[in-house]
Amino acid sequence: MEQIPQIPKEKFKLVHDENNKDQEKIGTPSLTYMQDVRRRLFKNKVAVVCLTLLTIIVAISILAPIVAPHNPNAQQVTMSNLPPKLGNLNIPGMNGYQNMGGKMVDAYKQAEAPKGTFYILGTDYLGRDLLSRIIYGTRLSLVVAVLATLVDLIIGVPYGLVSGWKGGKTDTFMQRIVEIVSSVPNLIVVILMMIVLKPGLTSIVIAIAITGWVTMARLVRAQTFQLKEQEYVLAARTLGESSTKIATKHLIPNLSSTIIIQTMFTIPNAIFFEAFLSFIGIGIPAPNASLGTLLSDGQKAFRFLPYQMWAPAIILSIIMIATNLLGDGLRDAFDPQSSEN
Amino acid sequence: MTKYILKRIFYLFVTLFIIASLTFFLMKLLPGTPFSNQNRMSPDQLKIVKAQYGLDQSVFVQYIRYMGGLLQGNLGTSFQFNNEPVTALIGQRLAPSMQIGAQAMIVGTIGGILLGAVAAIRKNTWADTLATFVSILGLSIPSFVLAVLLQFYLAYKWRIFPVALWDNFQSSILPTLALAAMPLGSVARFMRTEMVDVMSSDYIELAKSKGNSSWGVVVKHALRNSLIPVVTIIGPMAVSVMTGSMVVENIFSIPGIGEQFVKSITTNDYPTIMGLTIFYSFLLIIVYLIVDILYGLIDPRIRLGNGGKE
Amino acid sequence: MEKILEVKDLHVDFDTYNGVVHAIRGVSFHLNAGETLAIVGESGSGKSITVRSILQLLAKNGTISKGEILYHGDDLLQKSTKEMDDIRGNKISMIFQDPMTSLDPTMTIGKQVAEPLLIHNNVSKKDALKRAEEVLRLVGIPNPSARMNDYPHQFSGGQRQRIVIAIAIVDYPEILIADEPTTALDVTVQAQIIDLLKELQQKIGTSIIFITHDLGVVAGIADRVAVMYAGRFVEYGSVNDIFYNPQHPYTWGLLDSMPTLDTNEGSRLHSIPGTPPNLLNPPEGDAFAPRNAYAMEIDEEEQPPFFKVSKNHYAATWLLHPNAPKVTPPEGIMKRFAKYERLGGNVK
Ligand SMILES: Nc1ncnc2c1ncn2[C@@H]1O[C@H](COP(=O)(O)OP(=O)(O)O)[C@@H](O)[C@H]1O
Ligand SMILES: [Mg+2]
Numbered sequence: 001m002e003q004i005p006q007i008p009k010e011k012f013k014l015v016h017d018e019n020n021k022d023q024e025k026i027g028t029p030s031l032t033y034m035q036d037v038r039r040r041l042f043k044n045k046v047a048v049v050c051l052t053l054l055t056i057i058v059a060i061s062i063l064a065p066i067v068a069p070h071n072p073n074a075q076q077v078t079m080s081n082l083p084p085k086l087g088n089l090n091i092p093g094m095n096g097y098q099n100m101g102g103k104m105v106d107a108y109k110q111a112e113a114p115k116g117t118f119y120i121l122g123t124d125y126l127g128r129d130l131l132s133r134i135i136y137g138t139r140l141s142l143v144v145a146v147l148a149t150l151v152d153l154i155i156g157v158p159y160g161l162v163s164g165w166k167g168g169k170t171d172t173f174m175q176r177i178v179e180i181v182s183s184v185p186n187l188i189v190v191i192l193m194m195i196v197l198k199p200g201l202t203s204i205v206i207a208i209a210i211t212g213w214v215t216m217a218r219l220v221r222a223q224t225f226q227l228k229e230q231e232y233v234l235a236a237r238t239l240g241e242s243s244t245k246i247a248t249k250h251l252i253p254n255l256s257s258t259i260i261i262q263t264m265f266t267i268p269n270a271i272f273f274e275a276f277l278s279f280i281g282i283g284i285p286a287p288n289a290s291l292g293t294l295l296s297d298g299q300k301a302f303r304f305l306p307y308q309m310w311a312p313a314i315i316l317s318i319i320m321i322a323t324n325l326l327g328d329g330l331r332d333a334f335d336p337q338s339s340e341n
Numbered sequence: 342m343t344k345y346i347l348k349r350i351f352y353l354f355v356t357l358f359i360i361a362s363l364t365f366f367l368m369k370l371l372p373g374t375p376f377s378n379q380n381r382m383s384p385d386q387l388k389i390v391k392a393q394y395g396l397d398q399s400v401f402v403q404y405i406r407y408m409g410g411l412l413q414g415n416l417g418t419s420f421q422f423n424n425e426p427v428t429a430l431i432g433q434r435l436a437p438s439m440q441i442g443a444q445a446m447i448v449g450t451i452g453g454i455l456l457g458a459v460a461a462i463r464k465n466t467w468a469d470t471l472a473t474f475v476s477i478l479g480l481s482i483p484s485f486v487l488a489v490l491l492q493f494y495l496a497y498k499w500r501i502f503p504v505a506l507w508d509n510f511q512s513s514i515l516p517t518l519a520l521a522a523m524p525l526g527s528v529a530r531f532m533r534t535e536m537v538d539v540m541s542s543d544y545i546e547l548a549k550s551k552g553n554s555s556w557g558v559v560v561k562h563a564l565r566n567s568l569i570p571v572v573t574i575i576g577p578m579a580v581s582v583m584t585g586s587m588v589v590e591n592i593f594s595i596p597g598i599g600e601q602f603v604k605s606i607t608t609n610d611y612p613t614i615m616g617l618t619i620f621y622s623f624l625l626i627i628v629y630l631i632v633d634i635l636y637g638l639i640d641p642r643i644r645l646g647n648g649g650k651e
Numbered sequence: 652m653e654k655i656l657e658v659k660d661l662h663v664d665f666d667t668y669n670g671v672v673h674a675i676r677g678v679s680f681h682l683n684a685g686e687t688l689a690i691v692g693e694s695g696s697g698k699s700i701t702v703r704s705i706l707q708l709l710a711k712n713g714t715i716s717k718g719e720i721l722y723h724g725d726d727l728l729q730k731s732t733k734e735m736d737d738i739r740g741n742k743i744s745m746i747f748q749d750p751m752t753s754l755d756p757t758m759t760i761g762k763q764v765a766e767p768l769l770i771h772n773n774v775s776k777k778d779a780l781k782r783a784e785e786v787l788r789l790v791g792i793p794n795p796s797a798r799m800n801d802y803p804h805q806f807s808g809g810q811r812q813r814i815v816i817a818i819a820i821v822d823y824p825e826i827l828i829a830d831e832p833t834t835a836l837d838v839t840v841q842a843q844i845i846d847l848l849k850e851l852q853q854k855i856g857t858s859i860i861f862i863t864h865d866l867g868v869v870a871g872i873a874d875r876v877a878v879m880y881a882g883r884f885v886e887y888g889s890v891n892d893i894f895y896n897p898q899h900p901y902t903w904g905l906l907d908s909m910p911t912l913d914t915n916e917g918s919r920l921h922s923i924p925g926t927p928p929n930l931l932n933p934p935e936g937d938a939f940a941p942r943n944a945y946a947m948e949i950d951e952e953e954q955p956p957f958f959k960v961s962k963n964h965y966a967a968t969w970l971l972h973p974n975a976p977k978v979t980p981p982e983g984i985m986k987r988f989a990k991y992e993r994l995g996g997n998v999k
Contacts, residue, residue, distance in 0.1 A: 005956065009974045011949035183356050185625050187584045188618050195606060195614065196367050272483055279485055279588060280603050299489050299592075303497060313486045320481035464711075541710075543752040549708055550747075551767045551818065552740035554733075561766075562755050569757065641757055641802040 040333040047329025050322035061139035070129035072136040073287045079127035084307055085118040121311050124297060134311055137289035141271050147205040148212055148270035149263050156213035160220025161247055178214055186211045190273055194282045204283060208273050219258050227254055257334035264327030268320045291316045353626050360622045365407055368611045369400050416616030427616030431598055438597030441513050442582050445520035453528025461536030479526025484585035488519035488592045507595050516593045520585045524578040531574050536567035572636045576629045655858060656682040656826060661718035663700050672930045674700045676882040687859040689869045692879035695927055698862045702828045706739055741771040744819040748831040750811035754803035760814050761799030767822045790817040809840035820851055828860045833868060845872050866909045878902050881927050881938035888964030895991035898966035900945045907983045945978050
């Protein structure tokens with residue numbers, strides 16, 4: 001350090017602040033928030049896998065009438081309880097053979113099924129094609145989930161917004177209601193509603209909706225409280241913008257992450273409730289299939305024909321796991337601090 | 342604190358009152374009674390039976406009677422089971438439900454704490470991934486699916502446990518496991534989040550700078566601080582165990598209140614449904630109350646009132 | 652004077668989502684027995700990381716990629732985990748910035764203060780608690796015997812910082828690292844804490860590394876000052892050297908943005924324009940150049956070496972090169988130079 005480097009004199013010209021612009025070029029390119037969220041989400045392998053799985057499941061459900069190989073409710077008693085068979089491929093477990101009294105027997109031959117008949121996931125006790133029933137059942141379960149989520153949004157979000165925005169007495173009153181509703185176990189309310197209403201899709205959605213909105217309302221309220229104090233919201237208020245305008249222009253966009261994440265937890269919850277209700281026999285009435293009724297039917301025959309329960313159980317679990325993990329992924333993407341450090 | 346508890350107890354009664362009233366009127370909205378299904382009864386017989394249950398009175402009188410009965414701890418009389426009082430029915434069936442419920446809560450909580458702690462300490466390693474995976478499975482697979490699978494493989498096929506029998510401790514293991522999965526998953530996830538938070542806090546840094554080994558830091562500071570908030574999810578856990586027990590008891594033929602509840606639903610035994618609804622709600626509100634008090638007791642910041650003394 | 656600690660060419664990297672952050676890029680300094688060394692610099696310049704490296708308390712994604720940290724001639728970076736545990740809180744201890752969050756909220760303060768003793772010395776719990784009580788009295792907690800079983804939230808911010816200090820000194824460390832111990836406190840409390848540190852230094856004879864982003868508090872406590880920018884030291888010397896004969900334009904900027912008693916009514920406070928560089932891709936030349944009104948072409952091409960200003964006073968700026976043009980520092984700095992001459996110094 002003691003010897004002084006030899007450097008040509010012209011290097012020592014003052015450059016003043018011409019370079020200040022250079023400073024801007026360094027650093028990560030600034031992305032808008034949503035782009036950033038998307039980028040983080042798509043970098044998360046688990047989330048991408050879950051999103052893909054869910055997309056496939058949703059697509060198949062929407063296209064059910066096209067992709068389902070059979071009519072899900074068409075009974076054919078002669079073809080009852082056939083094991084899975086995938087064409088003429090001789091895959092063990094998928095070849096139509098069944099263990100009967102210790103011997104493997106071609107169940108299709110026994111049922112005198114016409115040549116070329118096969119059911120990929122087998123048939124149930126009424127000879128209905130299980131794959132088709134699962135496709136339609138998943139569709140129904142997803143419909144329940146989507147409707148329950150919609151109600152969640154339609155009731156929970158405005159409720160939380162109003163409660164948080166008004167504050168004071170209104171808020172206290174509205175929170176009392178929330179407290180009471182949430183102090184009754186969800187499921188009991190749902191069951192009571194199911195007893196009162198006629199079993200079916202609408203009833204399930206209503207029953208779930210009656211208690212489901214509470215969590216959403218709570219979260220939205222808590223965040224509205226914070227947002228209310230933000231400068232841009234205060235500014236909008238002083239400028240006399242209407243409440244509806246402030247809500248749609250300033251609040252909802254900032255609440256979107258909370259809402260989206262909560263939605264990802266409403267969906268599996270609704271699917272669970274439907275399955276539970278149908279499983280105990282007060283959900284979707286026969287002959288329609290839902291994941292819950294399929295599980296319930298499958299359970300009855302599980303000892304002898306385990307495939308009848310495995311298939312809906314796996315689909316149900318995949319949907320539940322994927323939505324839960326996607327919810328986690330979304331949370332990390334919206335709020336990177338929560339996962340880093 | 343005492344004042345707070347008294348206030349909470351007051352709200353407990355208000356809530357119970359509202360729940361009881363709602364349940365009552367909901368049940369009155371129902372079109373049928375179990376008797377209307379029984380064509381064998383003549384109109385006269387029906388009248389007698391109705392009078393016996395007080396169903397010939399006006400709804401208002403029935404309501405007052407019901408609420409009056411409630412105050413004396415009377416939940417009405419079951420339509421079935423030889424007209425047994427609902428309270429007696431619950432009394433007989435409470436023990437098995439409590440046993441598997443408590444076992445599941447304990448197994449789930451302890452397992453979840455360990456799983457979550459390991460995941461947090463070994464954050465971003467294979468151990469974390471594995472623990473996270475297990476807890477997601479626990480959260481995602483409904484207890485009734487798990488119950489059927491456990492029963493089939495561990496009891497029916499491999500004969501490690503009794504299939505559907507309620508006698509000794511052995512027979513409570515499978516239902517406990519099926520019910521414990523959900524609490525396990527949620528405690529593990531919660532614990533992990535809490536502990537990751539705590540591990541990156543300033544006081545953990547200070548604990549390290551004191552010369553604590555990494556083990557010492559965890560045992561002396563991180564565990565306790567992350568455990569305290571876990572108490573808050575005991576309530577929701579109790580709900581999921583309660584929910585699960587309704588089907589799990591059914592699957593394993595356990596003579597508990599969950600199984601009774603489902604049975605009453607399928608047989609339109611309204612007094613029992615009402616009684617159990619109120620009982621369940623009561624149980625749950627008590628659990629929430631105890632959790633709140635417990636939280637106040639173990640967290641010094643709440644226990645001693647908050648705000649700094651200068 | 653004995654050098655008890657010597658840091659040589661320290662480099663610290665952090666693995667992040669966006670790439671590797673070169674947070675510390677070659678820092679060297681030493682600490683003499685009994686002295687107080689202040690490290691100053693804007694927030695984010697790497698002060699905390701520098702001292703955390705000494706105790707190896709970096710976040711998981713951080714690594715010391717190069718350098719030596721000699722404590723009595725032994726390289727701490729070669730020590731085992733166990734050996735480092737024995738040094739922390741015993742030989743070298745640390746005080747953190749925010750007293751509101753650095754105490755365990757669920758443990759009584761008596762236990763927290765006694766903890767280092769129980770870890771490092773073979774003492775009974777009772778004796779440790781007794782010592783803790785004495786030390787709490789020493790740091791000025793009133794009526795400590797009655798407050799041993801209280802929890803952190805029952806104390807004010809200033810008192811909590813006193814407790815944190817008590818924890819740090821309870822085992823009479825040779826080196827006390829104070830990482831912005833006053834930043835989170837009110838101005839009046841700041842002065843009390845500084846006085847306490849000075850008093851303790853005299854009583855127990857510890858050496859102090861004092862970190863701050865506020866030059867204002869430095870004069871009262873430090874013997875020597877190092878100025879840090881973007882992961883490097885840019886100038887270091889005695890307090891007088893830095894305050895009254897500063898050479899680096901960054902030091903000028905810091906001094907100019909500091910209100911002092913000397914500041915006349917008429918003169919304005921200047922803050923340094925711009926922001927520190929992104930250390931993901933550290934600039935080739937002087938990291939301060941883009942914000943430097945006195946930047947020269949060479950600043951953009953090559954990192955300036957340290958030029959000796961006087962004995963123990965060095966600055967890393969090309970302005971000290973014989974070929975550099977003579978520049979006139981800002982008005983406030985010229986006044987400081989004048990004062991330096993009055994003090995008998997020799998302005999370069
Ligand atoms: N865990 C980390 N991961 C990535 N970068 C970090 C981490 N910790 C510190 N840094 C970076 O190191 C630099 C120096 O930080 P620090 O030493 O805390 O600054 P200060 O001088 O304010 O104490 C900062 O620019 C920061 O971005
Ligand atoms: Mg710092």
